[in-house]
Amino acid sequence: MTAHVPPLVLPPRLIRAASVLPPKDRQRLDDTLNRLHATNGRLWLAEDRVRGGLSEAEIADCKREIDQLNAERNNLAERVDEVLAALAGPPRADAVLHTETLSSVLDRLSVLTLRIWRSEEAAPFDAAVAQRVPLLHAQHEALSEALDVLAADVAAGARLLPTPARFKLYGGSTATNEAISPSRHLHRVIAFGGLSESGKSTGADYIRRLVGAQRFKIGYLLRQAAHHHGLADPYRLSPRRQAELLLEELNRFAEAHVETGLFTIESVHDDESMAELKIMLGERLQVVYLSAPFDVRVARSGSTPHAVAAKDAVKIQRGADKVEAMADHVIDNSGSVIDLRARLRRIAETPRLTVPLQIADLSALALPTAVAAATAVFAEDMHSVGEPVRLAALTGSPSTGSWIAGWSDIDLFVIAEHEGTEPVSAALKKYEAALEGLATVGLTLATPDELTARRLTPRLAFVLHQLQDGQPVLHTSAGLELPVISRRDLVMAGAQDLPQVILTMRRLRAGATPTSLRPLYRHLVLAVRLLLREQGVWVSGPDEILAAAAQLPGLPTLTVPALVAVVDEWLTRSSEGALQSVCTAVDHLLAWYAAQVSAA
Secondary structure, eight states: OTTTTTOOOOOHHHHHHHHHSHHHHHHHHHHHHHHHHHHHHHHHHHHHHTTTOOHHHHHHHHHHHHHHHHHHHHHHHHHHHHHGGGGGOOTTTEEEEEOOHHHHHHHHHHHHHHHHHHHHGGGOOOHHHHHHHHHHHHHHHHHHHHHHHHHHHHHHEEEEOOOOOOOOOOOOSSSSSSSSOOTOOOEEEEEEEEEETTSSSEEEHHHHHHHHHEEHHHHHHHHHHHHTOOOOOOOGSSSSHHHHHHHHHHHHHHOOOOOOOOOEOOOOHHHHHHHHHHHHHHHGGHHHHHEEEEHHHHHHHHOOHHHHHHHHHHHHHHHHGEEEOOEEEEEEETTTTHHHHHHHHHHSSSSOOEEOBOOOOGTTTOOHHHHHHHHHHHEEEEEHHHHTTTEEEEEGGGGGTTTTTTTOOEEEEEEEEEGGGGHHHHHHHHHHHHTTSSSSOOOOEEEEEHHHTTOHHHHHHHHHHHHTTTOOBEEOOTOEEEOOOOOOHHHHHHHHHHHHHHHHHHHHHHHHOOGGGHHHHHHHHHHHHHHHHTTOOOOSHHHHHHGGGSSSTOOOOOOOOOHHHHHHHHTTTTTTHHHHHHHHHHHHHHHHHHHHTTTT
């Protein structure tokens, strides 16, 4: 179609009636009507072509295109009716049933608009056509007025509309002879079902952001399948055939994007096709049904109860409500967003890891005698609390045997139920008193459910990864499950943490004094370690990390004394030399980082 095709103009009362729809529905109506009008234009051109001098093969291709456009036309008309159903007011006792839906009239108005356009183009060359142009305009005016009256009557409840489903049949309806099996790259699929405003799109988008899932609408997958097979309307196929088409499209994408581990499907519209897909995918497919009371969904929609009920009626007619009975997970989404996200995390994340944690041999950690003794008492206190405390561990340098007196802190990590907070706090105070100022103690206290829901800071993710790799602990209870933290998770966590590390390092550098040496050095090492991870370089130990900084493209050499020399100057309070070296290295790193993020 050329650019000067006249638009589909709606009558004024219908425009006013549609203006009360929520913004999302108004946008959907505009988009769908524009697509319907454009589809009618393409259909007109395709029918013109098939009447020309085409070969048999070209006629067959053109006929297939016409079938597909007709199917698209009917689908779009049904979507228009689905939106406009919200305009219907409560029916009056004397209401009469109209012969066609609003979309049918709009479709005829679209075709009439195109007929006028084509007739006006031909009128200068054909007198008979020129005589018809005024009549066509009169028909358009009459049809527009009739549609206006119908819209007003529907809104007033004086006119009832028939069921919008058209039940057109296009394309084949039988299953393929060859069974379709899942691709080896199609690992997991989560399908979301539920009524209007139940949170399907919100849930799918959260999973996408959480684990990088590929998000699909079920309609998109079926339309793609229809395109690949020359099918006009896949919705008219059997549930088994629809499931085969869905799996085929998922396989196609998984084969082309092997790094994608999880896919989501939204707007599951019936239970039968999902049941068939479940047979094909087994536990790879998890069907999630989101439910919420009607009043909650109305409040979320920003619309009227009548409008939400109209949407529900369309979905229920398709069988969307029956998905609940066959779903793997039914989530009551009437609570908080935190609750919804926690539940979705449990479904979307990889299975939790049950690791055979080992109890640390404190004598092998090279801790000072007083520190080792106090730590042993703390471990016993954690064990004596019982079930509320699930795990206690040292993290950082004390856990790796690289403790440095006067330099290292003691970082504790405890997993405990909420009711274990008070005994853990009492044991911590006892521990700090026993150390008598030998080291600063920091505690990270998390509940098991927080870990399961992956409410993790970047540092906590790193600690869990260390435990997953076999780092010994002070105390653990049997059967403790920890979330799996991959290297990819650590890279993503580091990317989130890096801006704060850079900001803190810049603040420390701006006010650098001899007392800043230790925190400034530590932030330098941490920043380089996070940047190296993004480059795929994994090293440990401060000296090794700073040496590996040479692998960051374009970064000037960071000339920093070895850790033992830095510590010596820190402890003897003669840290001007080390501080100057660290400050110079920090300046190089900050300048390099600023250049990288500027994308110059």
